[in-house]
Amino acid sequence: MKKIFKSISASVTAFIIASTMVVSASAASSADVVSAAKSAGVPSNHVSELKNYLDSHASKFSSADYDYMVKALSDCGAKYVQPVADKLFGAGTDLASLTNDQLRQVFKEMGEDSRKAIADACVATGKHFGVTIKVDELTSKDWNVQVVDSDGNTNIGTNTGNGSLNTGANSMTAVQVAAVLTLALSAFGITVAVKKNKEC
């Protein structure tokens, strides 16, 4: 009797635990996606871009959608990022604890094939949600991501690279350059003309 009771309670316990896991898996939230991104080795500026996008488009995503995103991120992280991070920083490296500089090292080290696979996974995930994602690899350390949603709105992500914008005065157009050259040449010409006039 005791044995039967034990086996029944063990089965019931296992069933309850399994049910809880199923319930939690489909009750994923945008916060879970953000956590998953961080744990997959996504740089902090892209994690916050992702958070912003999810917050502003919350009405478009369900728990099942968030589940999908969590899985896609976790798979990418485990397959492409973790092995390289382990090689560079030691076995079992916690990707969430790496700095952006360390993550850039990982992305540079992982090779073109892996980077392309990650970019392809991003594009495929976007397609699943009716969103066009364009990933441009500017250099091996510097990516740019552009997202066009199903309503045709464009969202341009920041580069993985430098981060701070070039906010100096460099906006000389062709017209302004021509004006400066004309000014310089005409001033020179007038000087020569005045000199010649004196000689005459």
Next chain:
Amino acid sequence: MVRKEDKASSSDADKLKKNKRTSVAVMVLTPLLVLALCLSIMTLVSYKKFIELQGYAAIAFNENAHLKNPSEDNKYRNADVLPMKGLTKVTVPDSENKTEQHEIIYPYYGDKYAELTVKNDKAGIDKEPVYWGDSDDLLAKGVVQSNYSAYIGATGRVVLAAHNHTYFRYLPNILVGDQVILKTDYGKFTYEVTETKVLPDTDTSLLYYDVTADPPVDDLILYTCWNNGYMGLSDQRLYVICKVVSKEYKN
């Protein structure tokens, strides 16, 4: 045999002819050069204003032009989409992590969605337009907000940048203690300057932040190129760090 006097007089005649030619050339060219000089100065002085007014001129002289304010155009946004509103949990300032829920109207990339004012006349920042997004065309129109930074009014780090020869030209005049105000359609957010710093352009410690940090990061950063007081590109950035003073939401 050519006499010395003949030689001298012929050389004088040559000189006279040359001087006459030079004199004519100078007389003809000088006014043209002066005109070119004046036109180039006028072009340099009025070029930027001309570009600004071009949009309005196109509307005034084009029968088929739509009557809309060209400065409000957002090429990144589908004109028919509705505003994105949502409730967000925000940290109450000076409250030991107490949170409340308030409504935010999320901007689309390229939207002008806030006005920035610094309560210091020498900073020269009064109701300057703030755009969501940081592409070069937006930088030319006003202050930009990189989309890795927190939405204004949400908990997080708001990061604003502008050119050092336009909207943030007098940013170096900001002082610790100055009030900085951001106004949006959904609220008014007040900050106080706590520190200014110059860092290399590759240092992102004041730009990026951990959105999962506990306690959460909640501040405002203004920055521009720093060339030791001169305009121009630079590999240094001037940062103005501000703490939250108050957040007033309409809903």
